[in-house]
Amino acid sequence: MPLRPLVAFTAAAALTVTLMPTPAQAKPGHRVPQVAGLGVSDLRELLAKRRVTSVQLVDAYLRRIEAYDKRGPALSAVIGVNGRAREEAARLDAERRSGRVRGPLHGIPIVIKDNFDTHDMPTTSGSVALKDLRPPDDAEQIRRLRKAGAIVLAKTNMHEYAMNIYTISSLGGQTRNPYDPARHPGGSSGGTGAAVAAAFAPVGMGSDTCGSIRIPAAHNNLVGLRPTMGLSSRDGVAPLAGTQDVAGPIGVSVRDVALVLDATAGYDPKDPVTRASLGKVPRGYEKGLRTGGLRGKRIGVFTDYFATATSDEQETTARVRAAVAQMGRLGARVVELGPQPEILTAAAGANRVRDEFERDLNAYLASSARGGPAWLAGLEAPYDQVTLADIAASGQVTPSVLSTLKAWVNSPALPNPSYEEKLRQRDLLQQRLNALMREKGLDAVVYPTITRPATVIGETQSYLNCRLSAFSGFPALSVPAGFTANGLPVGVELLGRPFAEPALLGMGYAYEQATRHRELPATTPGL
Template sequence: MARRSHSLRNRTATLAVGVVLATHLLPVVTATGGGSADGDRVAAGRIARWVVDADATGLGELLADGRVTSVGLVRAYQARIDSYEQAYADQPGVNAVIREDPGALAVAAGLDAERRRGHVRGPLHGIPILLKDNYDTANLPTSNGSLALRHWRTADDAEQVARLREAGAIVVAKTNLHEFASGIETVSSLGGQTRNPYDQARHPGGSSGGTGAGLAAAFGAVGLGSDTCGSVRNPAAHNSLVGLRPSLGLSSRDGIAPLSDTQDVGGPLAKSVRDIALVLDATAGYDPDDPSTTASIGRVPPTYTAALDDTALDDARIGVLTDYLGTSAPERTTTELVRAAVRTMAGRGATVVDLPPQPALMAAVDASWLINDEHERDLDRYLAAPGSRYPRSLARLEPPADRVTLADIVTSGQVTPTVLERLKTRLGRSTGPQDDYHQRLARRAEARELLRALMADNDLDALVYPTVPRPAALIGQREEGGRACALAANTGFPALTVPAGFTPDGLPVGVELLGAPFSEPTLLGLGFDYEQATHHRRPPPSTPPLTSHR
């Protein structure tokens, strides 16, 4: 594992799987009004089970009923990070966390005090969350997973983080990512290799794999990732989670370290469709610091939870995008599970249309990748934000000497080698000849129109296809993200992935629903109906509920 430049809280000795010292959990009970020692152990066991099984909605109900406190929840998640983050028993450890927030318990105590006074901010009041470490946090460094930026500090929170804090969410930790969001295995020079809790010999997906693996391992209740081409949806699928890539312009990107301005969005990962709706309620809408969100004005409902209807599939029209149904041996199991998901949707009343191959659409999508053209321009703009703090020695590596640029980061060499090579190829692309870039922009506009026409001509509410064509790869092997991520990323259309079940060897598979711009209510309704009919999600066996012993 790569060395870390930060210090986590002191770890306990290696613990047996599913066992943690009673001192980790008993403070949880004290926070909820514990009683006898036997009663404390019983209550601690309930909390340990709740944080694994319950979604944020369920935890909110427990908080409202007084059966747990936010302090209790934070301590329970911290105990799980202590137990499962690093090597334990016969497991190498999930390694999803770059940095824990040392102020989480104090924030939780303040929110508990607000609740006792009768002030509840909303359904996320007191809910612990995880943040991908490319989201700005004023109280913690924002590293982008890189040793080069391990000391990078920003003046304020990213807009979505600020809105979640205002809604009462508690940041427990910032999570690992594929460095600079430039890959799908979730390995970085600062955080090392994150592992999939469903099989710790495998990748968690990426680039938001730390958030995905951390939620699957119950290090937090919900989380934020970013998606430039599948970086929310891929880890959601590989970790039996729900993930949303929202419409471009629905939610602010302000304070999210960019990869590509025309493709980047920030979006939630969670255990349930309802939790996704709760996060959208807190984060969606106009932000003057992100001009793209002008498109959201008048298109954000009072609450996305109103769309959660377990009859939403009845009379819906679903188009199966057969271009993305793999037929190779490694892809067949995923294709079979997605076909089973489509049969379930049809059984719930949906009309299913198998779409013939769409060569023109596929060609336009594949020809409109802009990451290499935009990364240097957009990252340099982000790094120049007023109030940013960093080592002056980093800024002096390349001109100009008064600010950090991608060129400084490349020259530092403090980047995981595979990502460093990708960054090198992007130097100068934003300032060089732009004819090819404008051609790719034109192909992107073409792709959007072809996709609109496909949905309109077939009167479709959504397209459906595998989120990722095959299960998570073994670490050391190349992760195959497939082409499907680009359909939403290169057009700006929203896409929701929900669990579609498991392979025979217990690896999660996701099914993706794509809709027209700002059709999130429709997608959430369809996903919720399917979720309620199947309940495919189950927690990973390698990170079970903790039990106390003496």
């Protein structure tokens, strides 16, 4: 049997806290816990029992970042650490001692993709050109997380301007996959994926325009949720395409993802699309998690998204087919859907990124950059604000992304006939997915999150499976489906109708609890 480069994690590990030597950031005599393998749910129990403090957790995660991000496997997942994290943790510890606990995220360190605005740290989109961009306030989801007691520990690398799935940027370099550092971690939220997989934090935030949450989740043996368009605010998140972008969690478990969603979902007047969430947000996503969440559900197998042309595609397909079979054993009715050419055609014609990027990025920069940095704003007209044209002119962007940025300056004005046709195809995709699920009585559609495991750095791979959710705005959940023979993670994706997150999380939880595929990478063991 081939050996996996993995370290097993079981629930029993959550009940044991090993105190480790003091890191450089800690006070003399201060001890830090062993956090590798623990999720939010584990940490909140330890905090509630006063077996650890939030300051100790911050120190433990900082120690792991120091050991593994630039040394050891040199993951390069982190762009910057929050210098006030210990101070914030101490304040939250004091609140806990006084009897105030804000909720399950109280005192929990998290990491966030560096396209979420933070008032106390730069927000760079991974770009040297924006290294001095300091937003005036937090992105709305970050504000809500901090209000819930989460500690922003660090900001993570991303594929620059969210332009691809390999997570390379001029500011952060190439992020590496902790399960095999010769491979990429997925993207564009690959820094968050690698950081959570390596236990730099138990959960993190990413954005998804076409797979950028779900692909890093699949490649790093994690759970990732692309929420319904309109469920959670995108305010303060640097855009790629406003009619496709969403922002959401990547974590070690379905429960942890649900806990983040509990803190972040809902209406935000600063993001008008969230009006659709009114009346659609349950009292608690975590409360709906049951081990019987698959019983009685009908799941349609989207066979068009199962690839078999190469050996690693065949292996991915086999793992996902095994996952579907397991869902059937857990009580789901599995329905083979067969070819869906009309859905594929609509999806192929609905990508709006090329059309919307310049418009939406410039609007974001007008708010978050506030005219600075002045040297950048002064490169191209108008000379008092930063635009895509300035960024392209600066040249301070990783080469593969820079060529795209230059080509997209002065994009055609919107609306135009080509763009209107893409919106029409989006509407058709929504209609056809709804019709398919209604006619077949489906609760979810299932397929591989991505058709191959992470490729070696420098080797491209297809990620067309991102389209159904991204181009329709429907929610999708990626959960671990096991490993290939050489230890590379595989993800299985469940797609639902708009605002079906409770059902998707319930199905994902039931499968996760029955299979326990979560295992730590051997490159980042406990310290």
